Amino acid sequence: MAWSTQQIADLAGTTVNTVRHYHRTGLLEQPDRLSNGYKQYGVRHLVRLLQIRRLRDLGVPLDQIDEVGADSESPAEALRALDAELTASIERLQRARVEIAAILQGSTATEVPSGFEEVASRLSKPERSLVMIYKQLYDDRAMDDVRAMIQQEPDDASVALENLPSDADEDARQQLAEQYAPALARDMESFPWLLDPTAHLSRTPQVTSDTIAKAAEALFNPAQYDVLIRASIIAWKILGRSPSDPGANPSSGERSPTADPPA
Template sequence: MPWSTREIAELAGTSVNTVRYYHRSGLLDEPGRTSNGYKQYGARHLVRLLQVRRLRDLGVPLAQIETVGFGGGPPTAALLAIDADLTASIERLQRTRAEIRATLDGSSAIDVPSGFEDVASRLSDPDRSLLLVYSRLYNESAMTDVKRMIESEPEPDGASAAFDTLPADADDATRQLVAETLAPKIAQHLVDYPWVMEPVEHVSKGQRVTREAVTEALKELYNAAQVDVLGRASAIAQERLNVGQ
């Protein structure tokens, strides 16, 4: 006895709308109709519906089901692609779980970009926040260099401590002193990583967006005296490098 649309949907464990969608998508052939226009589904339609559901349960996208087919051997190419996607997803979830576990155990930090956990203790809160901003603006190569810059600095570092504790109302002489203390480190970074001055090949969001985002982040994360010191220290470092050339 042939089945109606509702009946075959119930048998296949799906909905009438899904059956109709499969018709529109070309995944399910239209059945014959009775004289009064009602559809009459047979066993082959039920089998096709169950096959489509089986592939959907395996994660095959609807767009690929038609190319998979159901005759002959297994749909190797499509299933291999799905298997590769699942492998990548599992690895990503395992990394995420490991990071969460390490954070809960106190051996990792979530307020720095991935890969910077082992240097997080060297950074102030504003520094960590700035690194998160950097991770969205610079490519992986640049971030690797940024980590090397952090690792190259001695710990504890008096120059960094003076900068981190600099009050917003610091006088001009104090600002200049801290700037001159920071300048050698900045100069060395410019020598070791010259792209810092022209980062066009290392930005992921465009130069203008990067420049504006960094400027805004510096203004909000550091106080006015610290921003002023950074500008002075960079100018001193650049001047010393120009004299040495």
């Protein structure tokens, strides 16, 4: 008994297009054809299709089916590798569920990296965006410190910066910079790596410095950006240091809008 392409697809619980795709990839051998050109599938084709579907249901990628199939020289090894991949996927999905649960408890957590859900409400929209960028520039230990800095940051200075209009005058800018700087200086004392973050960078110092400066300039209005630069300079002076001192890193100096990651 022979089946047409539509019939074999129906029996295998798949589609005609899928059967044709398996032919193109070499997973399913071509059947004989009648004189009129119609394909004639046999039992071996049906069994092969069912085997492929079984492996696909287990999550085996198409390009690994031959390695895992019964005719493979080392199916156990291939299955162990697949099991390891599935374990990693399960762990990733479990972490995603935890993060989603945290996100459901707030309205801004999707705008911050994983682990920052609880402090998201303390950040303005530009600050949340900046923290997302920091995640690409600093290692995990540095990001843990960033989170701690956010938790310690005075709310009044942060709110004042968020509400600063772009046309704020000289006095308003300088006053806010002086209000903001002590917290920056305290962070620099509490987290010494801020003075030279090279060991905690996932990119080069130049890339980090340029990225933070460009991001802050785009995310904050001109007055806010000016205040951050002034506050950074004042914070260095409070510590009796300068970004040009030996051991100081340019990414935490005047080229960056802040002396340390949290804006």
